[in-house]
Amino acid sequence: MEEIRLTPTSYIVLGLLEQEEDVTPYDLKAMVAAGIGNLWSLQHTQLYAEPERLTKAGYLTETREDGGRRRKLYSITAAGRDALHAWLSKEPDDELPEVRDIGLLKVFFGADPGPIALKLAQAHRVKLREYEALEQTLAGTEPAGPLTALRAGLGHEREWVRYWSGLAGEDDAR
């Protein structure tokens, strides 16, 4: 049993596996795409590597399908649940997220904001509409976490639309 450091990637995998058993990396890919991936996306290859790491450390068990391709199926262990819940209830630190937007980086270093703003205002409008639709779907469902997190995404998408629209010399109407 190896000691490993748990990263955000680890917690995403643990969090998803807490909800469902006997999950393949491919299933994980779909689960990520369905929700958390909006907030924190992962490459599909990480969804092969990370469960392996977590298994070595005792947080997951790995079994094989009987027939067919004998794909790997992962499930969370008690130790995995413990680690997840310990993290969820740990005293929060006050680490702030960074913006890390490529377009903004270019603007910082002197790029003409116009074309960037046009493109990104449009892209954020699309994303905003997608979130608004998702909000309808999630409204009133349990657990509440995904909806609460989504509302942060909504706020930031609105802010991005406001910001880039202003720079593009448009109004921000949709």
Next chain:
Amino acid sequence: MEEIRLTPTSYIVLGLLEQEEDVTPYDLKAMVAAGIGNLWSLQHTQLYAEPERLTKAGYLTETREDGGRRRKLYSITAAGRDALHAWLSKEPDDELPEVRDIGLLKVFFGADPGPIALKLAQAHRVKLREYEALEQTLAGTEPAGPLTALRAGLGHEREWVRYWSGLAGEDDAR
């Protein structure tokens, strides 16, 4: 002369070196902290590794101080400028940034938002005040890029304060 892939880290170094010559990694660290680091921070060790990479590829030149510690001094080359400007004026893609906030990740997976919200609302208020002060400093200066980028940061900090204050059951007064 080696081929290398230019990453955001590369462009940050190139962008900073366009403004000044004969810069040590330590200087770079200070330059990052003074501005772009708010948007996109780098570990100090990357500021040793990255200029070396860029030098091998012909985008920078490396010289040595005469006396003392004979520290390494970097300056941008014509090829470096070209690469930077090509990037700055390239047709923008519409890649959207992700939020990647640890607190929000916890909320998504079911953590109690209360304590997280309290802590982060406070931290974002502090950051917001810092940005407001910076805005005063930058107002009217040239080049305009840093101020324009800062205004995005201001908008998002306000949005974070609004969001987390709401979840903390505070009003968002400062």
Next chain:
DNA sequence: TGAAGCATGTAATTTGTTACATGATTGG
């Protein structure tokens, strides 16, 4: 029935982080 694209995975490479270390400077 064959092409397109989805599903599934491995391996190599590159990037970024952490750990460690030591010389210089400065405030108390």
Next chain:
DNA sequence: CCAATCATGTAACAAATTACATGCTTCA
């Protein structure tokens, strides 16, 4: 003049991305 902290860097390690590869479905 001592402790703290800033300045400066290297090396080892871990993580994430990219490249590659191949089996399976489906539908034209």
